[in-house]
Amino acid sequence: MISTDTGPGSATVPPHARLRDALWDAVQARDEQAAGRVVLGALDDGVGAEAVLLDVIAPVQRRVGVEWAADRISVAQEHVATAIHDRVIAALAHRAPAPAAPGPGRAGTVTVACVDGEWHALPARILAEVLRGRGYAVDFLGAQVPTAHLIAHLHKTGPDVLALSSSIPTRLPGAHTAVTAVQAIGVPVIAGGAAFGPDGRYARLLGADAWAPDARAAADILDRGLPRPAPGTAHQPVDDLPHLTDQEYTLLSRSKGQLVKNTLAGLEERLPAMRTYTEPQRERTAEDLAHIVDFLATALYTDDVRLFTGFLDWTGEILEARGVPATVLLPGLDLLGGELKDFPRALRFLSRGRAALAARGTRSTIPGPGTPA
Structure with a gap:
């Protein structure tokens, strides 16, 4: 267990903020073991796995990006921090309590994948673990999934939903191809990630069935249920974007x-x-x-x-x-x-x-x- 008490005045600091500060110090020091103690200690102290993922790890990863953009850390330091986060998420997944069975209306199986050419897999990884924690069966395919291979996998496994992630806007044309191809085989698509815009404008433009600003919102949408595309609705990307x-x-x-x-x-x-x-x-x-x-x-x-x-x-x-x-x-x-x-x-x-x-x-x-x- 790890205490979140940092001394006099610490009661005025929200517990998640203290955890974020401790995790930030660990990744800045390139200390994977210390990062693991923060994350697993939070679980031992009763913080839920979803809260650790979304209120501690995810904000620290965003801070890593901000610090790189401000030229306060190097690309190499950013990569180290991301790798540490990936490994502590794996440790958290093995330590977290077994999820409850899905409730009524929930999709049973979700495939989580990054758009072809998208190497930033951590947001999708966090989503996959949040969904597992809520009782979903999850196939996490990781970074840069070619659309043809994605479709072949979906044909074989028959998931209820595809969660498609992209952080880089230049992957939007590839995302559009994936969305239309996946919908053509009757699987709905929920899109997420910075590439789709802060308000989801590009997810709507490309015809995704749903969009979520973060993993918690995505899980909430899936909890409510996402209907399958109607038969015979297959179309080409140019149908959505006539200016092409x-x-x-x-x-x-x-x-x-x-x-x-x-x-x-x-x-x-x-x-x-x-x-x-x-x-x-x-x-x-x-x-x-x-x-x-x-x-x-x-x-x-x-x-x-x-x-x-x-x-x-x-x-x-x-x-x-x-x-x-x-x-x-x-x-x-x-x-x-x-x-x-x-x-x-x-x-x-x-x-x-x-x-x-x-x-x-x-x-x-x-x-x-x-x-x-």
């Missing part, structure tokens, strides 16, 4: 490699300092440009410019936290506009993106090594 008929998303996606190559060459012409970049610096800049193209393509897929401007604003915050003005992104957007002169929607989105970045500050600077330009 302009082919801008398809053509831009297919030409991504050439777009990045041409934009990188244009930056070297416009910004001579880039000609002195080392090969790793060039590769990092190319990766950053590829991210910009990916988010532009996804914004075209959803026909929602907020997805693109939100990404640029977030990227600007990351750069500024590292002492680099967000306006270093403007030359790259200008060059992309030249490459996409025959794409009217893309040009409108790029214009909105430039305006969003310009609003963050007017001081221009030459990109530093490895920063997106």
